[in-house]
């Protein structure tokens with residue numbers, strides 16, 4: 001199937017899941033996860049109506065951004081961010097989904113102050129503990145949000161998580177429920193400058209479940225662009241190998 005057809009299929013699935021969750025299809029924002037995808041194929045996806053491009057590695061993203069910056073698209077960063085890449089990530093990112101520690105927030109704020117601008121961010125939570133090394137622990141998320149909110153260049157707009165890689169739907173759902181619960185607690189706190197608009201959760205294998213559990217931003221790669229050759233371990237180090245993951249996803 002073509003990228004356009006894949007996008008249409010994904011949109012249809014999103015619409016169905018949204019309806020099931022009592023939401024409107026337009027309430028769900030589709031973010032295209034474009035790691036390893038060549039610029040020309042990303043361009044094809046943008047022209048087929050995909051409006052948000054999301055990358056995991058700063059250098060890879062910058063190269064693609066140079067080629068595609070005149071296309072009508074928003075650029076998000078969804079990978080692990082090292083502080084020495086902040087200057088570069090700010091050259092292209094309209095939003096960062098992966099703020100997961102105060103030291104990173106502090107450095108982002110310093111650079112943004114120098115540039116005289118603000119940035120939309122999400123706080124990444126590690127809802128699957130054992131699987132991923134990145135993301136703040138669920139029990140520390142509220143505190144990180146409160147402390148990050150003191151930096152007025154950082155506009156906190158919600159949370160992001162990567163669900164557990166398993167065929168066990170109950171366990172996947174649990175990750176999403178944890179994120180939703182943290183979100184609701186943060187909303188209750190009514191923290192100044194925090195506007196919890198987005199729950200970024202759900203990928204090709206689990207976005208329908210995520211939407212049922214409250215996601216309004218889903219990050220989808222494989223279902224639009226096909227399988228990747230580069231192992232995902234290169235993008236998110238984890239205890240599990242890609243072979244383990246492939247077995248789980250069968």
Ligand SMILES: *Cc1c(COP(=O)(O)O)cnc(C)c1O
Pocket residue numbers: 033035056078079162202203204205219220221222223235236
């Ligand atoms: C690659 C990636 C996705 C999309 O994964 P697919 O399974 O290909 O849809 C979503 N979020 C993050 C953080 C990613 O790295």
